[in-house]
Amino acid sequence: MDREEYIQILTDQIRCAKARAMVGDEIRMHIDDQAFAFREQGMGEEQALKAAVREMGDPVAAGMSMDRIHRPEIPWGMIALMAVIGLVSAAIHTLFGLGDPELGISYVKMQIGCTLAGFLAMICVCIVDYSFLAAHGTGTAAGFIGSLLLMWSFLGQNINGATRWVHIGGLNIGLETFIYLFVPLYGAVLYRYRKEQVKGVIMSLLWIAVAAIPAYLMDSFSTRALLVFILLILFSIAVVRGWFGIRRPKRFLAVLWMCLIFSGPAYILFQCVTGRTNLLHSRRVRMLLGLDPKGINYARYAVLDVLKDSQLIRTGNGDLSKFIGRVPSYNEDYVPAFLAVSFGYAAAAALAVLLGLMVYGIFRIAFRQKNELGMMISCGCGMNFTALILICLFENMGLLPHMSFDLPFISAGGTNMIVSYIMAGIVLSVYRYKSVLPGELAGKAVTDRQACIRKA
Template sequence: MPHAARMEEFIKIVCEQIRFKRARAGVARELMDHMCDQKQAYCWQGLEDTEAEKKAVEQMGDPVAVGMQMDLTHRPKPQWGLFVLTAALLLVGIGLQWALFGQGDPSGQLSVTLIAAAVGVLGMAGAYFADYTVLARAPLVIYWIFLAVSFVHFACLPIINGAGQRGTLLFLLFPAVFAGVAFHFRQKGYGGLLASYGLMALGVLACMRAFSVRLGVLILIACLLLLTLMVGNGQFRVKKRWALPLLYLPVAGGCAVFAWGYWGRLMTAFSSEEGLGYLTTVTRQLISGAVLIGPGTTADSLARLPELDTSYVLTFLIVKFGWIPFFLVVGLFAAFFGYAVFRCLRQTGLLARMTSTAILSTLLIETLFYLAANLGFLELSTLPLPLLSYGGTGLVLHMVLIGFLLSVFRCGSMEGPAPYVSQESGRVQVADGVLSIRFKGFKGPLK
């Protein structure tokens, strides 16, 4: 029988028993590595190559039985807890929109919410069954297509005050797209880090210029967090003491330039009579009259806040229904993010961990921004609250993001463990499972 034909035939029979096709490649690679190691051990014992291969395959046992066992252990893992929490938050959001718009719904906004929820469920299902590893197979193609679609969308939208008014939230998908880009450039040293940083900056600046500064800040924080974790884990094979300043000094400089140009407007955040500080002051005044449960003393003044259904849903909840319902909703969000972070940390595959980190950080930062605005700490309310605030496109995009996150958790364990990469260059390094030792002054092969 030809060289390695027995092992290949064994692996083929095993993989035919595994119903989840995306798990077959990992199983085949694992079995081949194991049999090659065993074959090498037999060769060291003095057996011929053909006989060593035969014994290595026989030692594995019956391929059908092995395949059936592999089928039991390599199955998708639905995250029912996150499904339930997502459904609960979606129902709370629909309930709040019903309370805001009333039973009659003369403007049809509640109908829009229900239609968006139905479309979002379909989008979530599609993302749930999608293969997240496509982000690693064609990262740059996906990146440029995303930017092209965003700008075509922007060009077709009405422009008000220099920004597109619809389609803004499309950039919520950018951190997930960027995770594939960063994965592509990992282990390529400072060149890979700078390439990733440049593509991140291009996307952030495009979002700020064409759509929303606040959304640009959100995706900047999410992408920077991802790059920071990769540098810290040694994925770029660079020195942290040089790489981290390289990441943050340009951002600090950009923030300084922005603050210099908009200093006067930024100062209105501390004013109670005009600009950014006005809405913050009104929000604090309204929630000061809230009670534990039931309408507060300031419930009749909620009309002072614009766009309650989109920008101040939680303020409405506090003033209209009390602090206890508010804390219950916050508890749902805390349970959702806590469980999601727990699942993210348990991912063994590098791409799975990076993708889930990108999506989770986007949703979490967005929620924290919204919470800060609705409690009167800072005016950031133009960003929506996932699953709760009104907006057809926003609701659909958030559900697609959550579906993609669930897809990662469903199949991430089959990606295989991420290779360990040494964080500092030196004489002894471990990378991709290979131990390398550099001897000072040694240039030739070891004999």
């Protein structure tokens, strides 16, 4: 039995077709290494290769052993954690619906329905093999941005001077939240431009500018700033890991981040010197400095006021009297504050710990990946969740002004639920195929059988 016949019999025992090419390459490399060792002992080339094949043992038994290892794995632990988070979210919004007459039971049904729909979307995304992004990452990213721009242009609804919503089939969809789905797609874009050095760096940075266009059109400075920040961190990870072959990556990143950090103050100074902006009259500056407590910063001071009566632990019944009419959008932006007031700081801390466990699980999946694309996509999802959770928690503690960021999986709204669970599904897909896909994926899609034949 020659080498290729042995490999063919072995890989035929593997039920997951996607794993066959990777396993075939590993076995071929192992046989070649063993044959080299035999040649070093004085054997001829053909004799050494046959001896190496014989030493591998029964191909059927070896293939069955490989089949037990290289198969899609179901991440039951993370799925259970996401189910618990969904149940907690549904319970919180049930309290909101029953405690606020303006919301009512219809609100509870809607939130539970959105949670179930999001969980189902997560399972569907988990089943999909994310590796198609290796060949179609830039096309998928371009299609996503193009779709957002088309919906904004033709279906967008102008509310309070900003177009951030579209109305489709009786459903209101928040485009501002959907923008964050670009984060994992940007991981695929970075993977596409790896090893292209200067061109890769330029194209990767240009894609960040392209991603900021929808947020700019929606007049959402906070969303635009956060999105660009997350994408730049992903880009920095790619640079540090040597994807672009930069000779001194740390020095390059230091210069890049220093330029970005000082560009903001320089722009503000330019606006003030030229008389285009009165710094103290700027809406955003007054908001960040905590000025105007009865105007732009009303929500911030209202939350601080209701938190004065909070205790570490208290037995509550979900009373909303301190929030209704006082704290705007409490069911979207101030859920942790509600828990702290009604059930004590321990309840809010428990919610933070639950979300923290989810983030830890995501980064654990990411950094245990041997596949670079999966690692970058998972990191993107993890950083997106981390940033949103921290901002929302600081906002609920009164450390940040009201910026209307949704707390993933928790804040009211179907869009937040669907987008959060889709991102979780992407991470679960990365975990599911961690033992199936090789460390580096091909730049174009080929079948596993074709890959085996070409290697032969």
